Structures are given as structure tokens and as C-alpha cells.
Amino acid sequence: xxxxxxxxxxxxxxxxxxxxxxxxxxxxxxxxxxxxxxxxxxxxxxxxxxxxxxxxxxxxxxxxxxxxxxxxxxxxxxxxxxxxxxxxxxxxxxxxxxxxxxxxxxxxxxxxxxxxxxxxxxxxxxxxxxxxxxxxxxxxxxxxxxxxxxxxxxxxxxxxxxxxxxxxxxxxxxxxxxxxxxxxxxxxxxxxxxxxxxxxxxxxxxxxxxxxxxxxxxxxxxxxxxxxxxxxxxxxxxxxxxxxxxxxxxxxxxxxxxxxxxxxxxxxxx
Amino acid sequence: xxxxxxxxxxxxxxxxxxxxxxxxxxxxxxxxxxxxxxxxxxxxxxxxxxxxxxxxxxxxxxxxxxxxxxxxxxxxxxxxxxxxxxxxxxxxxxxxxxxxxxxxxxxxxxxxxxxxxxxxxxxxxxxxxxxxxxxxxxxxxxxxxxxxxxxxxxxxxxxxxxxxxxxxxxxxxxxxxxxxxxxxxxxxxxxxxxxxxxxxxxxxxxxxxxxxxxxxxxxxxxxxxxxxxxxxxxxxxxxxxxxxxxxxxxxxxxxxxxxxxxxxxxxxxxxxxxxxxxx
Numbered sequence: 001x002x003x004x005x006x007x008x009x010x011x012x013x014x015x016x017x018x019x020x021x022x023x024x025x026x027x028x029x030x031x032x033x034x035x036x037x038x039x040x041x042x043x044x045x046x047x048x049x050x051x052x053x054x055x056x057x058x059x060x061x062x063x064x065x066x067x068x069x070x071x072x073x074x075x076x077x078x079x080x081x082x083x084x085x086x087x088x089x090x091x092x093x094x095x096x097x098x099x100x101x102x103x104x105x106x107x108x109x110x111x112x113x114x115x116x117x118x119x120x121x122x123x124x125x126x127x128x129x130x131x132x133x134x135x136x137x138x139x140x141x142x143x144x145x146x147x148x149x150x151x152x153x154x155x156x157x158x159x160x161x162x163x164x165x166x167x168x169x170x171x172x173x174x175x176x177x178x179x180x181x182x183x184x185x186x187x188x189x190x191x192x193x194x195x196x197x198x199x200x201x202x203x204x205x206x207x208x209x210x211x212x213x214x215x216x217x218x219x220x221x222x223x224x225x226x227x228x229x230x231x232x233x234x235x236x237x238x239x240x241x242x243x244x245x246x247x248x249x250x251x252x253x254x255x256x257x258x259x260x261x262x263x264x265x266x267x268x269x270x
Numbered sequence: 271x272x273x274x275x276x277x278x279x280x281x282x283x284x285x286x287x288x289x290x291x292x293x294x295x296x297x298x299x300x301x302x303x304x305x306x307x308x309x310x311x312x313x314x315x316x317x318x319x320x321x322x323x324x325x326x327x328x329x330x331x332x333x334x335x336x337x338x339x340x341x342x343x344x345x346x347x348x349x350x351x352x353x354x355x356x357x358x359x360x361x362x363x364x365x366x367x368x369x370x371x372x373x374x375x376x377x378x379x380x381x382x383x384x385x386x387x388x389x390x391x392x393x394x395x396x397x398x399x400x401x402x403x404x405x406x407x408x409x410x411x412x413x414x415x416x417x418x419x420x421x422x423x424x425x426x427x428x429x430x431x432x433x434x435x436x437x438x439x440x441x442x443x444x445x446x447x448x449x450x451x452x453x454x455x456x457x458x459x460x461x462x463x464x465x466x467x468x469x470x471x472x473x474x475x476x477x478x479x480x481x482x483x484x485x486x487x488x489x490x491x492x493x494x495x496x497x498x499x500x501x502x503x504x505x506x507x508x509x510x511x512x513x514x515x516x517x518x519x520x521x522x523x524x525x526x527x528x529x530x531x532x533x534x535x536x537x538x539x540x541x542x543x544x545x546x547x548x549x
Contacts, residue, residue, distance in 0.1 A: 073441050075369075076437065076440060076441065076444070078368065101447040102447070104444060105446070105447035107445065109441065109442065109445035111438050111441065112438075113438060115436065115438040115439040115441070117439070117460075118439075118460040118461040118463075119460060127446065128446040128447065131446060131448060131452065132447070177442070180446070181446075184446060
């Protein structure tokens, strides 16, 4: 980041546009292997700040694996061998001296299905805050309210904050999971097909939320739904069989695809 | 369907129905036998008093409170002791050892072997340790032996429950910045709580009903034990000893004790069933 920053300041570019072009995530020659198969092949790319970057591609092309590399959830899978480098805010996340929990707290995660923690609605949001060392009940209560309002869930649950989160409907659960992720004040939101299990209304709430959130967060969204990608994407990374085929601003990718595979994919998706 | 397939279907349907019925009949017969022989001897007196007078010769005078109390002390303490070991082990297997699948498989295999070892072997093992340490038959020795016997059962039952926790919940927990310990005790424990409780009760049922492991280690006495160093009576051994008496009235006391033991295990099983998650 420093060299880019200096160059841009020399050229007298405004602060906002610097923020808009500074890469948050830099991936360099990332390879992932699993039991003899090569899941990600030499992936290198950058993901810019305060944009929605969509990882697009057919099922099984490595989008989810790439997403899970970013907060090292790949550690959970003994079969995965990861090499290469990923820098987030210039920090190498594979550096074993770095505190992995702090790196993960920079990122909020939204999965295909919501997984509320086995506790009350209130505690689902308070949990992450307590991990960050926030003890004041007043601050926690304020944040619970703020983030539940942020995902348009407050009105529906304000009278039963102490009841189990696992009793909410699946759409409410997914919004709760988003609020839970936002409460720890991440820089980046990682979303893995977050609306694939939801009804159309809940999924629209999530999409609208993303558009509103991108002024404050960097959003990385995995999807195979072309229409969703078109509605949301600022940038698109198109993947196929573990490789990045094309990447760039959404208009360019959708209006002027270069490779045959992407043309085919866009055509079939129409 | 061809005729052969039709007959095949009928044959196996009939066979499984008959076998099921047979099992139910055996169970009914067993329960009926202990009730028929024991119910007449069962009274408030026999469950509330220790033996005295000519109890062992005529079945008169006192009861078998010593065995009921002994069994409870022994099984409850053994379950607590075993729980303190089993929960961390089961969590360790599912949080840390999943990174080393081969070692995990080996651990599960050995625990299954330990589960299958007959309880008399645990009894003999406990007895050897007892001799080595120079202790006598006692409640303490019985507790340790029974805890050893039920730990593999508790660990593997807990392990099976923890295995069912979806990977997505683990990812969610780690993504929020939890450490492994926080994930284990705050997420896994809460999520699996009903199943873990079932595992504990299962182990309790096994512990309280086992005779062979306490045969050499806990001893037998007419008194209710007051310390870990005292020998203690247990219901299974009480049943064993009374049944070898030539007097029918004494034998019937064994059946009365069987009713008490069966009831305890029934209550525990029903509680375990009620605790099972409904989802």
C-alpha cells in the first residue's frame, strides 16, 4: 500500500479516490491442493476497497475455496494444502507469528446457510463483541440494537432478544448472521452465496444491505447467479476450474467479455 | 414383480416381525419374572434400612439400603470422575485432532476396543492397582474402576454427538475470532449439550448396573459407607449374593433389588430420551 499511496498523493488525487483504488486484498500465486487435485491454480489478483467484488463461476470452480483462504478457514480442512501469499492491508495472513483470531476479526463471514450460535439472539451479537474485549453492558446493548436495525431485524425481534436464535426463520437467521458479523466491525465482508437458501424477500433484503454497506466495507461475494452478480458487482472475477479467466470492472466483464468460456457462461446465463 | 420377489418380500417381512415379537416377549417375560418374584418382598422397610438380625438367613429384619446407597455413591462419583476426563477428551478429538485424521481414527478405534472389553477385566485391572497401592476393597477403589470402565463409553458417545456439529457452525465461530478453546467450551458444548447429557446418563446406567468391575474392588458390607476408604455394597453384587442363598425368601429379596435396579435404569433411560434434541 505505501508505494501506491505515495504515487497517488504526488499526483494530487483526492483522498476519496485513493481509498477507492487502494487494494485491500492482494493475492499472489495462490495454489490449493486437495488429495491430488489442484483446486486453485496460481491465482493472483487484487481486491479493491469499498467495492463489491463478485467471484463468479460455475459450481466447483474454486470460488468458495478462494473465499475461505482469505480468513484461513482452510485451516479446518486437513486435506487442503495451501501455498502462495495473501496480503490483507499489507499483512501476510499466512505468517505464523500473526494472531489468526485478529486477522479473522477483520472479516465478517456469511455462509450459504445461516449458522446462528447456540445461544440467544442478543448473545449471538454480543459473543463477538466479548471476544474483542468489550465488557460494558451498555455498549453491548447499544451495538446489538444498532446492528439489528442495520439489517432490518430489530422490529421483528426486539421483544424476544433473549430467546434462542435457532428458532428464527432461516431468512431472519441469515440477517442475524450478517448483523453478528458487522458487530465486530470488520473491514471486509466475505459472503458465500448468502442468499442461496433464502426466500426472494429475505434475499432482496441481503442484497439491498450489501449495496448500502459498500460505502463502509469491502464486500467479496461468491455467487453463481448471473443476475445477482449483475445487480451487485462493481468488479468481477470470473473463475473456471480453479483459474481466474478474466477479471475487471463489472461493465467490461458483462459487456465486453474476452474469453470464449466467459462468453459462453454469460450467454447460457441470459 | 415376479413371484420369487413377492415371496422373498413376504418371507423377510414375516421373519423380521417374528424376531421383533420374540425380543419383546423375552423382555416382558424378564420384567414379569422379577416383578412376580420380587414384588411381594418389596416394601418401604427393605429399601430404607440396612440388613440386621437374621436378614441373610430368613429374609427378615432390615433391608438392602446399604446396596442402594452404595450403588448410588459409587455410580454418581464414578460418573463425575469420568465426566471430568471424558468431556475434554471428546472435545480434544473433535477440535484439535480433526487436523490429523489418521490419529483420530486410531483413537476412535482404541476407544471402541476399550468399550468392548468385558467389565471383569476392568475389575481384575482395578484389583491389581489396589494390591500395588496396598489399599483394601473400598468405595474409592470401586469408583476408580467403574470410572475407567465407563469412560470409553462416555467419550465415544460424546464424540458421536460432537461429530454431528455442522462444519458451518465451526466456521462461523472461528470467523468471529474465537480461539479453539472458546469454540470448544462456548459453541460445541452448548450446541451439543442435550446429547452430552444423554452420554452421561448412558454411562451412569452402565456404571450402576455392572457387577463384575466392583466384585474385586468395592467389596461388600452391611453398612452404608461413610468414607472413600470404607468397603461398600452394590445392588448388582447384592443380587448376586442373595440369589446363591438356598432360602426362597432370601432369593426373593434379590428379585426385589432387581426391581429397584431396573427402575433406576428405566428412569435414567427415559430422562436420556427426553433430553435428546428434537431437531
